[in-house]
Amino acid sequence: MLKTLVKKIIRYDKIYDIIKDSFIYQARKKLNGQIANFLYGYPSKDFFVIGVTGTNGKTTVVNLIHKILNDNLAKTVMISTANIKVGNEELKNTKKMTSLDIYDLQSILAIAKDSGCKVAVLEVSSHGMDQARFEGTDFDCAVLTNITHDHLDYHGTMEHYIDAKKRLFTYVLKNHKANKYAVLPADDPVGRKRFDELAFDKKVNFSITGSSMLKAEKITFLKDGTELIFSYLGKSYTLKTHLVGKFNVLNILAAIGVATNIGISIEKAIASVEQFMGVEGRMERLEHNGMNYYVDFAHSPDALEKTLEYLAGIKGAGRLIVTFGAPGVRDKTKRPEMGKIVDQYADIAIATDDDPDTENRLEILQQLTQDMKNKSEGRNLFILPERVLAIKFATEIAKPGDILMFAGKGHEAVQLTNFGKRKWSDKEEVLKNLK
Template sequence: MPRVLLSELIELLPEVRLSGASDIQVWVTDVACDSRKVKPGALFVAIPGQQFDGHDFVPDAVARGAVAVVVEHPVEVTSVPVLQVPHAREALALLANGFYGFPSRRLLLVGVTGTNGKTTTTHLIAHVLRTSGLSTGSMGTLGAVLDGVGEVPISHTTPEAPDIQYVLYTAVQNGVKAVAMEVSSHALHQHRTLGLEFDVAVFTNLTQDHLDYHKTMENYAASKRRLFVDYPPRSTKHAHVVFNLDDPTGRQWYEESVYDRWGYGVSSPDACVRASEVRLFPDGVEMRVVTPEGEHHVRVPLGGAFQVYNILAAITASLALSLSPDTVVNALRDVPQVPGRFEIVSNRRGITVIVDYAHTPDALENLLRSARALQPRRLITVFGCGGNRDRSKRPRMGAIASELSDLCVVTSDNPRNEPPEAIIDEILQGIRQREDVRVEPDRRRAIALAIESAQAGDMVVIAGKGHETVQIVGDQRIPFDDRQVAREMLEG
């Protein structure tokens, strides 16, 4: 682990007021924002949160061995230096970046943001980079994985700033040359990624999600826009920005951008990377892709029409990194399955069972339209909506699922601290015709009901959880994997 003088870290803060102990020539051996994780030698940053205020835990952090604390308002501490700053989260990111030696400067770093497609696009980019011969890492919803290291534990799609910087530092220390990472709107709004220097920033799309946090679509968009407006001018690198030109927001940001911009799409003639002659199969997508260097036939073993845009985003980002089209196209031919993304559960009953993470209105609609395009005899959908999250999308998702399915089973999906029945009632408000709708709050029974109702030639889509392996009920995380439950029901 690094060891940095507090005096050197203080120089990274644009505005700071010192109090408490006067000795700032002390060694810092960690940066933390959770007092429970503080070890002797740590610099503790007190973050005002939605549920807890880190300032309340400053005494605990000092008792655990913190050599200094960062705060937004005065605290009664005299035994260690106190650094008062206007914005603790910004300070946390800057301090963590400096403590770990600005690791993103020594990596090829690709950041992917957007409502849908972040995980798959990141997965595709990492695979292309790895196949091209670069030791590669990825970070996002599926965790953080580095070649030669394995999995590095993280807690969120985009974790807290010290965790991000630790992953990138570990990558550098182990010879990793490139990292592809998801960048969530929460992370951008909370400055968790502040200080990262991206070689390429990718925008997938913008549709409704996270309004429980951002309140309005304008706020949501503004958070994501930071990656393309605020980050490039702060970087020591030549930044490339990549936009989906078929998305209205992507189109607008592309036209406003003053940086090295790249556009991709299907229906946008001016896109430098665009697809045509798309053919869909249960286990993959084929298409012709036009690039600045010519046309290419692309075959990717990932199902779903929505994958077309993820594939185009990955191709465009790879070209922006100066990889050849042939290298990219060849790499995509054998990309591994993305866990919980249009993942087929094999069986001998002649039923196509698909598990997918779709948990927004747009993602659910794209998923079900992709399923319909495969022309099943009947389409049966199992889905629910998460508790303590954006309530306004529930009736919309109910309408989408019922209109695009022959049979819709409404169930629970991480109800958290809300009654499952109350969530389901809000979903049902969007459903006009309920003759082909079943309600089963128990998710295991709901999956069983769907599979029992299916016959050969039918398709069962289980949406919402994808790769997840727990059901969150109250404060409990109960083991639950849609894929495993589906296998059990198919074999039973």
């Protein structure tokens, strides 16, 4: 009752857009955070708190860190876009939000504290930072996966987007705890330029191509995973993982970077990574009658390109069939770019609804496909607005040896259509058509 009352008192509605940059609004955000922390007893003060931010890879990195720390350090709580774990107990994140409402966040941390958790791993979005959903949370360690084009509909410019990401690192630097940790991508030009300048007690960087403390030396893609040889401070290590793609190699190195930062041995971290089976809707592979079906959350140009580059590289003589879309209402500037990426890598492209929401679904699809110069509609480009029919069509035209990619929805359990919200699962729709 008190929580609901407080939220009603301090919520803005129609005047939100007018005053969101004002002193009053900024003060309201901070007050909101302090009230939420007060109501739940400032739970983060009793945790070692790790925040993971970046454009892509956050959910996988959070899950990897949770696996390593829960296995080797202490009972750990984690909150990601896809799932929530308290120790080994897993729940789905049904909020369709990367960063929870501040009251939900503090409530889960309080529950985790009562259950004996000592470590928290949180996925941190730029929206969540800008809206102060982490106000009052004491972070000990900040992790950056990468920074590329996304959410410019909300932030307006890349500069504002980067500033929102950087705020996590300033949270760490401002806390009153003894040590402050950071894990950074050495291959990312924005990460090097804007984040390396920050002073932390312990900082680890990771890379595939650049010079770094944690560096991938040799990557071998296997039928059911990846073999990775990497070095840490000059010493070589080998691991085999169920995860695929260079992007997941970087995710693994980021998670191991956290482990080394806080004193977990490389050997123990490797053992946990090798047991990690992946995250629902993140390059999740289904195999049927000689064909491989992948369900993935890729919804930014960078994520889409990295996943398709990997799949195009392993398809052999088969075809890469890509079913994809883009959310309505949100960042329109990335739609043509995503279409061009699919145009480059896919043998057959199927453009369909993602979450059109209140926007005209046909206009979204037109923007997605307008620059696909290598495709001809009806031959190797098909525009099917209804996602159910698009998935059905993709599975019907597939032949043994083909790879099918269903991009954009990943783990999501709802779809926001022009006709309202409905239950949804890409994976379940694919499986229906494989019977």
